[in-house]
Amino acid sequence: MDNEFPVKFYEIVEGIKDMRIRGAGRIARAAVNALVIASDSIETGDVDEYIRRVKNAAKILVDTRPTAVSLPNGLRYVLNKVLSDYRSGVSSVDQLKDNLKKYADDFIKISNEAIKRIAEYGAGRIEDGDVIMTHCNSSAAISVIISAYKAGKDIEVYATETRPRFQGRLTAKMLSDAGIDVTLIVDSAVRYFMNKVDKVVVGADAIAANGAVVNKIGTSMVALAAHEARVPFMVAAETYKFSPDTLFGKLIVIEERPYTEVVPEKWLSDKPKIRVRNPAFDVTPPEYIDLIITEIGVLNPAVFPFIIRDRFGVFYSELEPWEDS
Ligand code: RUB
Secondary structure (H helix, E strand, O other), rough: OOOOHHHHHHHHHHEEEEEEEOHHOOOOHHHHHHHHHHHHHHOOOHHHHHHHHHHHHHHHHHHHOOHHHHHHHHHHHHHHHHHHHHHHHOOOOHHHHHHHHHHHHHHHHHHHHHHHHHHHHHHOOOOOEEEEEEEEEEOOHHHHHHHHHOOOOOOOEEEOOOOOOOOEEEEEEHHHHOOOEEEEHHHHHHHHHHHHEEEEOOOOOOEOOOOOOEEEHHHHHHHHHHHHHHOOEEEEEEEHEEEEEHHHOOOOOOOOOOOOOOOOHHHOOOOOOOOOEOOOEEEEOHHHHHHEEEEEEOOOOOOOHHHHHHHOOHHHHHHOOOOOO
């Protein structure tokens, strides 16, 4: 492994790759934190050299997992601001390092605040007595459920186990630790239990320009079952889950992970005609989504991209600040 940056930086890189650090929001905060570690370690008085190396650190981070758009968006937030300072003449490396740290802190604060707002707005949509289904392990979705419970609503949750990595067990544990009754079910039991469910709440790894939501594999099947049973399907997502690239015609890359997450290597080794596929995410079309709960309000998936674009502005030239212009 390259040792341009401190060990801690590479620990975060590897942690994101092998999913010890997982969930789109946490991935973004960890990556931004790693960028600060890299930046602080750069020993040079030459601003051009500093910028080149910070961009390199961002490039390493952005390549860790391809689907959660929060990762490039967090890095874009920090790096575009630092590059703007650099272009407007900040000529001290120490100043740029301080600025980068400040922008990273700002992003982490924005991210944590967003979860609180989402919890508050989302809880408003949960009613006393509701049975909620969730899939995978989303901080945003869990915050909505716990916030509704803390507001005194008597709720119950069905959590899918979420094969192959079983993030549903984390969800079940987090919700039960908060005092909520949880039933853990296998993913294939979603339709069987859907008639007991009042609302589905899930998170997002990315939201595309047409309002489609990319989330853990199986989410679109849950949405389909909810649609058939007329159960409202809600997505809890910070606005930085929006993929600006999709405004310019790019597609969100669906990560395909090693087959060994699904079956043991040994089991497959003597079966040459069997191929195992392990896509980590899927796409839920906007027609199956009733609401997207964000920190700026509860939005219809069809208007979501326009509101985000108008509010934050997206410039093609700022999409890949880690590349040389
Ligand atoms: C996690 C996953 C979560 C989203 C949203 O996938 O699909 O639903 O990332 O999470 P993985 P959050 O386990 O492969 O990272 O709301 O915490 O950002």
